[in-house]
Amino acid sequence: MANPVRIALDAMGGDHGPQVIVPGAALALKSRPDLSFLMFGDEALVRPCLDAHPELAARTTLVHSPVSIRMDDKPSQALRKGRRTSSMWMAIEAVKRGEADAAVSAGNTGALMAMAKVCLHTMAAIDRPALAARWPTARGASVVLDLGASIGADAQHLVDLAIMGAAMASIVLGIERPTVGLLNVGVEEIKGLEEVKAAGRVLREADFPALDYCGFVEGDDIGAGTVDVVVTEGFTGNIALKTAEGTARQIGAYLKSAMGGDLMSKIGYLFARRAFAKLKDKMDPRRSNGGVFLGLAGIVIKSHGGADALGFSGAVEIGHDMVQQKLLAKIGEMIAQSQDRRAHASDPATAQAASGTA
Numbered sequence: 001m002a003n004p005v006r007i008a009l010d011a012m013g014g015d016h017g018p019q020v021i022v023p024g025a026a027l028a029l030k031s032r033p034d035l036s037f038l039m040f041g042d043e044a045l046v047r048p049c050l051d052a053h054p055e056l057a058a059r060t061t062l063v064h065s066p067v068s069i070r071m072d073d074k075p076s077q078a079l080r081k082g083r084r085t086s087s088m089w090m091a092i093e094a095v096k097r098g099e100a101d102a103a104v105s106a107g108n109t110g111a112l113m114a115m116a117k118v119c120l121h122t123m124a125a126i127d128r129p130a131l132a133a134r135w136p137t138a139r140g141a142s143v144v145l146d147l148g149a150s151i152g153a154d155a156q157h158l159v160d161l162a163i164m165g166a167a168m169a170s171i172v173l174g175i176e177r178p179t180v181g182l183l184n185v186g187v188e189e190i191k192g193l194e195e196v197k198a199a200g201r202v203l204r205e206a207d208f209p210a211l212d213y214c215g216f217v218e219g220d221d222i223g224a225g226t227v228d229v230v231v232t233e234g235f236t237g238n239i240a241l242k243t244a245e246g247t248a249r250q251i252g253a254y255l256k257s258a259m260g261g262d263l264m265s266k267i268g269y270l271f272a273r274r275a276f277a278k279l280k281d282k283m284d285p286r287r288s289n290g291g292v293f294l295g296l297a298g299i300v301i302k303s304h305g306g307a308d309a310l311g312f313s314g315a316v317e318i319g320h321d322m323v324q325q326k327l328l329a330k331i332g333e334m335i336a337q338s339q340d341r342r343a344h345a346s347d348p349a350t351a352q353a354a355s356g357t358a
Contacts, residue, residue: 014106024312
């Protein structure tokens, strides 16, 4: 039987605070009954919401937090005013202290990343954390990272992203050896930035046992699901994410306008409404809500700030699954394997022996 999972929640985070966080946690509890919660926030605001969900209240410890981080706070401002006293910090710190297995917040992304890095630090051999998310594709889903945790990347950071993304994909997609591609301006090996080409050489030559490197992929490969894991640095990844979100809204608006244009269109919609319902469900961002900060010495999940209760419950469920499937252990194991392979490849005696064998 799986061990129970305790999640620390920033009840004041996001656009709607406890009005969404609490019912979202209640929905997550229904689908993951082994959950319990540590909830941090203004007790006067959170308690009435919690009392409306007796089953959740019975599995929740509410801790009063006098400070909440605003969505427009800069990371430096958030650290100055909310370190140790804000609901966001206290949720992260609960993970550091071992009081919770993971933290979930819908709050300010930059502040959450800054606080998580200061409080938890990064895993051994990881220089910078990354934001990864499950991305709906024509084949099902892929994992894409980095979606904006940091800007720019050298070859080593891209290799680390590939390793961490593959570990996450093995959990959320249930694939033992996920395929991995580096996002580039073309699939030819001579194209792209030197950092991307160097990372490609490392991934190809290392032949890591827990991932299958497939080379470069282009922007249209993300939605096509060409590979299980798409790796890029945060600037490009965030633009890709926002472009996809905008395109989905644009398509939805076009369909709504077209279906209400004239009588024949409305009749056609009546016959095709089941198909449209399936399309809407697949494109519903709530189904894949919940980005994972990879590379930290603890599990932190970022929910979309505008998520509703269903969307937030999805973020909590991702946190639960990352804990149950031992995400940190998988990343640590894969990082250790990569270090062993790099050391093996750079050892002069090994290189000489390999050359003699050839």
